[in-house]
Structures are given as C-alpha cells and as structure tokens.
Amino acid sequence: MANATFSQVSTSIFEIMSTLAREKGAENLGQGFPEGLEPPELIEAAVKALREGSHQYPPMMGLPALRKAVADNARRFLGLEAAPDEVMITSGATEALSDCFLALLNPGDEVIVFEPVYDSYAPIIRRGGAVPVAVKLTPPDWRLPFERLKAAITPRTRALVVNTPMNPVGKIFDTEELGFLAELMLKHDLVAICDEVYEHLVFEGAHKSLFGIAEIRDRVARIGSAGKTFSVTGWKVGYVMADPKLLGPIARAHQFVTFTTPPALQAAVAAGLNMPQAYFDALKQALQTRRDFLTNGLNTLGFKVRPAQATYFAVADFSAFDSDGDDLAFCKRMVEEAGVAAIPLTAFYENRDLRSHIRFCFAKQQTTLERALQKLANWGAPQ
Numbered sequence: 001m002a003n004a005t006f007s008q009v010s011t012s013i014f015e016i017m018s019t020l021a022r023e024k025g026a027e028n029l030g031q032g033f034p035e036g037l038e039p040p041e042l043i044e045a046a047v048k049a050l051r052e053g054s055h056q057y058p059p060m061m062g063l064p065a066l067r068k069a070v071a072d073n074a075r076r077f078l079g080l081e082a083a084p085d086e087v088m089i090t091s092g093a094t095e096a097l098s099d100c101f102l103a104l105l106n107p108g109d110e111v112i113v114f115e116p117v118y119d120s121y122a123p124i125i126r127r128g129g130a131v132p133v134a135v136k137l138t139p140p141d142w143r144l145p146f147e148r149l150k151a152a153i154t155p156r157t158r159a160l161v162v163n164t165p166m167n168p169v170g171k172i173f174d175t176e177e178l179g180f181l182a183e184l185m186l187k188h189d190l191v192a193i194c195d196e197v198y199e200h201l202v203f204e205g206a207h208k209s210l211f212g213i214a215e216i217r218d219r220v221a222r223i224g225s226a227g228k229t230f231s232v233t234g235w236k237v238g239y240v241m242a243d244p245k246l247l248g249p250i251a252r253a254h255q256f257v258t259f260t261t262p263p264a265l266q267a268a269v270a271a272g273l274n275m276p277q278a279y280f281d282a283l284k285q286a287l288q289t290r291r292d293f294l295t296n297g298l299n300t301l302g303f304k305v306r307p308a309q310a311t312y313f314a315v316a317d318f319s320a321f322d323s324d325g326d327d328l329a330f331c332k333r334m335v336e337e338a339g340v341a342a343i344p345l346t347a348f349y350e351n352r353d354l355r356s357h358i359r360f361c362f363a364k365q366q367t368t369l370e371r372a373l374q375k376l377a378n379w380g381a382p383q
C-alpha cells in the first residue's frame with residue numbers, strides 16, 4: 001500500500017509546465033533554473049577534484065574545507081558568526097529542509113508556512129506527522145500579516161518556515177518583520193527553519209537572516225544552496241547552519257536520508273564560496289539586467305509586474321488580459337497558443353485561492369527572454 005501522503009501528491013506543476021514547454025517547443029520561463037551563468041572557475045575546480053580527489057564517502061557532516069567556506073562566506077556577506085562545526089553539508093536545500101522537518105517536528109506539531117509557499121515543504125512536514133498551517137501573504141506588497149500570524153499560533157505550534165528572499169514573490173523579509181518573528185519565537189518557544197537559498201541573489205535592500213538575531217540564534221536552522229549561488233541547480237549541494245543543540249538531531253536525520261554529498265562537488269563549492277567579491281557582484285548584475293529586461297517587457301505588453309527585490313522571479317498580474325481569469329488555465333493557454341511557459345501562482349497556495357498572478361523566471365539567456373517577449377507580443381494576449 002502506498003503511504004497516504006505521497007499517493008495524494010500529484011506531479012509538480014514545474015514538471016508539468018516543463019514537459020508542456022518541451023512538447024510545444026515553447027520558451028520555458030516556468031521552472032526556476034538559470035541559463036548561461038555557471039562560473040567556469042567552479043567547473044574547473046570540480047574537474048580537478050574529480051581527477052585528483054577521493055571518490056569515496058566523505059565525512060557525514062561534509063568536507064571540512066566546505067564547512068569552513070560556508071561559515072566564512074556567511075561572515076563576509078551577511079555578518080553572521082558561525083563556527084565550521086555549526087555547518088552541515090547536504091544534498092541540496094531540499095535534503096536540508098527534509099532533515100530539519102524530520103528532526104525537529106513531532107507528530108501533531110503545527111508548523112507555520114507563509115503562502116505563496118515553496119511546494120516541497122508541506123508534503124514532508126505531513127509525512128513527518130506534523131501539520132502545515134498556512135498564513136497568507138497577499139499582493140501587491142506581500143507584507144507579513146502580523147495579526148493573522150498571531151492568530152494562527154496555537155499551543156501546538158512548534159516551528160515557522162521562513163523563506164527569505166522569498167520564492168515566488170521575490171520579497172525580502174525586512175527588519176521589522178524578522179523582529180516580529182523573533183518575538184513570537186521567544187514568546188511561544190518556537191524554532192525557525194529558514195530557507196535562504198536566494199541569499200546571494202538580491203538586487204534591492206539587504207538580505208537579513210533570523211540567525212543574526214542573538215536572542216534566537218539557537219532556535220534557527222539556516223539553509224542555503226550552491227545551486228542558486230553558482231547557477232548549478234543540478235549539483236544539489238546545500239547546507240544547514242545551526243547551533244549544535246539543533247544541528248545534532250538534524251545531522252542524525254541526514255545520516256539516514258543521504259549521509260553524504262559527492263566530494264568533488266563539495267570541493268568545487270568550497271572554492272566557489274571563497275571567490276572574490278567580484279564574482280558575487282557580477283552574478284547580481286547579470287541577473288538584475290535580465291530582471292529589468294523582462295519586467296519592462298512584460299509591463300509594456302500589459303502585465304502588471306513590480307521589479308523583484310531578489311530571486312529569479314517576476315510575478316505578473318495578468319488581469320488586463322483575463323479579468324476574472326484562472327492562473328492555471330491562463331498558463332496552459334499561454335504555453336499552447338503563445339509558446340511561453342510560466343507557473344501559476346496557485347501552485348504555491350493550498351486552496352488555489354489567489355488566481356490572478358503567474359510567475360516568470362528571468363534567469364534565462366537574453367535571447368530566450370527576447371524570444372519569449374516577442375512570442376507574447378505576437379500572441380497579442382487575447383482578451
């Protein structure tokens with residue numbers, strides 16, 4: 001018998017839209033993977049490590065050089081202090097998230113998630129026997145709804161999942177929002193699982209982590225991903241940074257989920273994290289140029305898009321084309337008729353109750369973005 005959680009989970013919308021895009025020969029601005037930004041230094045470091053390094057199980061917690069590089073990078077860019085032994089390497093942020101959910105939640109615990117919410121959280125939270133409780137953020141500002149959040153806390157609440165910078169809306173949680181979360185965590189004895197995979201892809205404002213708030217530092221598991229920082233989403237190298245009290249149980253989950261991550265890729269990511277400031281500045285600049293190009297192009301066509309503060313994503317209100325439209329139906333028409341794939345935002349809401357927005361990924365080659373805008377212009381976005 002299949003288990004109740006996963007027999008009810010359908011194929012993800014990202015997979016569905018990518019398959020449709022392939023079938024239709026469409027421009028795929030759906031799935032959030034970057035094109036043409038992989039740093040050659042990183043690839044060379046991986047080749048060297050494959051030729052000269054070990055091919056056997058590396059230490060369970062990760063290569064010492066990478067654990068140190070993660071700690072050093074967080075100090076350099078975010079001013080966060082963590083010892084290398086407060087860092088554990090995982091097979092992508094997805095594994096890190098699963099380890100945290102499996103290690104920190106007990107059956108019956110409630111976990112606050114903020115909608116629109118990344119799709120991998122809820123199924124694993126449920127499989128761990130805990131219950132995701134959604135608190136909705138709404139357009140156009142996607143501010144944390146302080147009162148609704150307070151009202152969602154019950155005696156069973158155990159954890160918050162905080163994704164900042166936030167996929168899909170490109171928002172950064174500001175100091176006031178983080179301060180509010182920290183107060184709630186102290187008042188209600190909560191932990192936070194912080195998904196910060198877009199920590200280096202910030203165009204406006206500064207990314208701040210709950211891990212940097214001294215009073216709650218020992219309640220925070222901070223997660224990152226080399227996939228985003230180095231535009232190598234297929235590599236699946238991630239990490240968790242946490243106080244030893246939290247990291248201990250998370251490591252015990254990790255030892256039975258994947259145990260380790262390919263050593264050559266770990267060595268290369270260590271070299272990447274130690275690269276000079278110029279690499280990180282150039283990455284941001286390249287993505288910001290693409291963000292501006294796609295955002296302006298979509299606005300000219302009649303979508304309503306605000307420039308994202310961070311991430312890979314432009315979230316567009318399509319009401320000018322389809323005033324009481326359904327985002328999923330609109331995305332299906334757009335891929336079939338216009339030849340451009342995007343993701344309906346309802347994929348990030350449990351009850352599909354905000355249907356007016358779709359997500360485009362701008363981390364693509366300039367030529368891909370140009371072709372996509374041209375195809376949308378030719379389509380004339382039917383009324």
Ligand code: PMP
Pocket residue numbers: 032091092093094095118163167195197224225226227228233236237238
């Ligand atoms: N969290 C968020 C918010 C993401 O957008 C992604 C990637 N799309 C992940 C986690 C997964 O990261 P990884 O590929 O390192 O598992």
